Amino acid sequence: MLELTHTTKTHDENRQGEALELAPTGKSDGRKLYIESYGCQMNFSDSEIVASILIDKGFETTKDYKEADVVFINTCSIRENAEQRVRNRLKEFESAKAKNPGMVVGVLGCMAERLKAKFLEEEKLVDVVVGPDAYRDLPNLIEKVDDGNKAVNVLLSREETYADISPVRLNSNGVSAFISIMRGCDNMCSFCVVPFTRGRERSRDTQSIIKEAQELFDAGYREVTLLGQNVDSYKYTPAVEEGEEPQAAVNFANLLELVAQVSPELRIRFSTSHPKDITDEVLYTIGRYENICKYIHLPVQSGNSRVLELMNRTYDREWYMERVEAIRRIIPECAISTDVITGFCTETEEEHQETLSMMDFVKYDFAYMFAYSERPGTLAAKRYADDIPEDIKKRRLTEVVNKQQEHSLERIQQYVGKVHKVLIEGFSKRSDQDYCGRNDQNTMVVFPVDARFKIGDYVHVLGESCTSATLIGRIVD
The missing domain is CATH 3.40.50.12160 (Methylthiotransferase, N-terminal domain)
Known part of the structure; x- marks a missing residue:
């Protein structure tokens, strides 16, 4: 997701x-x-x-x-x-x-x-x-x-990427925009309908992505989010004319670097990463460029290896923990968010507790949490009984949500008393006397309007207080 x-x-x-x-x-x-x-x-x-x-x-x-x-x-x-x-x-x-x-x-x-x-x-x-x-x-x-x-x-394609179409920026704030870098998905997670509704994975022409990023920057945009079901598996091999030397394939680390080089004033985000594919090369690239945001969405789904195998996630608990340790080692300031499913088929109480212990291990900054919902046509619907009662699913979900709220507050509290580079995205939803924008770690920051700065400017904000979801502060020189 x-x-x-x-x-x-x-x-x-x-x-x-x-x-x-x-x-x-x-x-x-x-x-x-x-x-x-x-x-x-x-x-x-x-x-x-x-x-x-x-x-x-x-x-x-x-x-x-x-x-x-x-x-x-x-x-x-x-x-x-x-x-x-x-x-x-x-x-x-x-x-x-x-x-x-x-x-x-x-x-x-x-x-x-x-x-x-x-x-x-x-x-x-x-x-x-x-x-x-x-x-x-x-x-x-x-x-x-x-x-x-x-x-x-409703025909699916193995080639369509819409690379030649310049998207019309709808409801745009003129500051942030999406760039789709690939379509489809080859990961047959047993709970997921995406491979059946969006087809096989294919990567978009690298040069068309760079061109779109440059055009957005020239039009005044200052942040782009590279989108794909699994961005880490991006791989594009440039076409060559007869007689020319073949060119090396461009992987996601290469693409990140190329987009970051459009301008140091263009901030780069991406979503979503798959734990089996995120490499140290990607992590080092993120760490090397100031304008690549220090934030990774790394869905875990479950903290138990048996459940992960039933989900066909192709990694186990230990693999996921090693990837988190690599992120912490290579990009110490990086924020990590995740997806969690509670009550997947046959999940035991002990296995649910392993998900909670994984959350304690990582201490995610944010999370997207939901009880398992069987989708017709998926591998799980064909192979496994949806056998966890709804009341147990919801109770487990409540436990996950409560734990995440604790961790979110703990993580955001570390930003209080520190200065953050924030891109002004617009006015706060609550008041036109406050601006809002996100820091490098994707935390929403709210601060009083300062006449010296406008939407689309970068500012430095001192965090002074927080809720579990928002950092509150003021612009400092």
Whole structure:
């Protein structure tokens, strides 16, 4: 799972639907597009690609679905309640469509392939269903709907990376942006639907990533997050013309360095790392560049080796602990966050206690925690009984959440009394008298507005107090 925010959350607090809007393009055929995204950062990044494709065909965007001609939900299939939220939202769109019969309603993304029959035929909630690798086909599919037909394209691709499409930055603060560096996943974790909904892993052309980072910096952006289901397995071999010498493959450590070299004023983040693939080479690269943030999201899922084997995570408890020790040794100031699943199939009380002891060993800065939810079509659903009662799952989840809150507070308290370099991302949610931004370790920092500085500037902030999720301070020279 990709990281969603910087704070401690349970997965039930997953990112809600968010309308995406940008200014009119000046090139419109009179049709308006509304996109609502759910789930991970990759979905939000994909929505920017969809908007780019359709704006190129003359669409404008709107934040009011009632005035839209085309309405899309970009979906997440991580949990059942996410699917229910989407279904409820589609019913709201159905009411709007009754007043505007020409409206086209569609489902994009991870939920598309698995639920296409339900959405199109059984419940008749949508007109078009499009998978993550078929967004280029959207103009044609919309035309089919205009002609009175339903339209579907959920074909997965081994080549599609959308490398040539410049995403339209939706709801942008003009400071931070996502760059997708790869698509799909080859890790067949038994609980996960991603390999079935996003297809096989493929890496994007390195030069297209560098070009996008440079363009973002030139446009005033000062932070990029490199996205992939497993960024550490990034590997791109440049194509060569006949007669030319083959070029060496670019791995993730190489890519990090190349993006960091765009400018020392461009801050680099990335998500997500897989414990089996994160190398010392990556860690040394992070340590070598001041503008690569000292923060790694390293999902553990469980602290018990037997459960990890059932999850098909391809590492054990000892391997994970060794990787954490390497991070602490090579990048001592690095923050680490994680994902935790409680109540996976056959998990015993003793094995749950090993997850808690792993948390004590690492002392994560942040965590994304959720009770196991069986997803149809996954290896776990086919092989194992979902045999842990819900009350036990929830009790174990509560214990994990409580422990993480203790660790989050302990970790953030160490930042009080220290000066942090912070990129001003915007105003605090609570007051326009305060700015907010994140430090190198991805901790949210809130501090009073200073007229000398604006959004997009780097400032030095002295941490003066904290909650378990936020550092509070003031700008110092």
